[in-house]
Amino acid sequence: MAKYTLTVNGGNKEVEAMEDMPLLWVIRDLLGMKGTKFGCGQALCGACTVHLDGVAIRSCSLPVSSVGEGKITTIEGLSEGCDHPVQKAWVQHNVPQCGYCQSGQIMNAAALLTANPTPTDEEIEQGMAGNLCRCGTYNRIKEAIVTASKSL
Structure with missing residues (x-):
């Protein structure tokens, strides 16, 4: 120890x-x-x-x-009051279904947008490829990231 x-x-x-x-x-x-x-x-x-x-x-x-x-x-x-642009976009696009993977998805998306504030669809797909969602909300995840990128 x-x-x-x-x-x-x-x-x-x-x-x-x-x-x-x-x-x-x-x-x-x-x-x-x-x-x-x-x-x-x-x-x-x-x-x-x-x-x-x-x-x-x-x-x-x-x-x-x-x-x-x-x-x-x-x-x-990540934010006080869940007001990070990614968190707001997640709610706006109703991303979670079961919600289990969402904290990891959100943290990865926030880091992606810090490194690249205006990613293309392909860059979002590549940047998020290692985060799995059993519910398959990948399209909503991508839409939320695009929305969040516009609020940075």
Whole structure:
């Protein structure tokens, strides 16, 4: 076990964890933030997506010991009051059905728009390709990203 000071959603959090514990479990089990979801455990589905220094990463495959001084943003810290342009567009386009993958989808979309504020349809499809939605709301996801890009 080792002690870590993590910067999560703008604040410092002290945790004690095994160095190989995935960041996902630190976020969910040790910090009690349940918005980031477990999907596959192999970084294939994107349900566990969070930002590390503004870049979308799969928290299920990143050991907490690799975070260092990086700044972590979870879905809970993306915005106050769920008013990030991506979150607003998600509601406008009625994207979620079951909702399970949505926090990962939103976090990936927000990072995509930070890196490329005016993506083409093809760039959206490529940028979101690693996030799976069992309900198949991909067209609504793309429409929401286009709408959000217009509000940045």
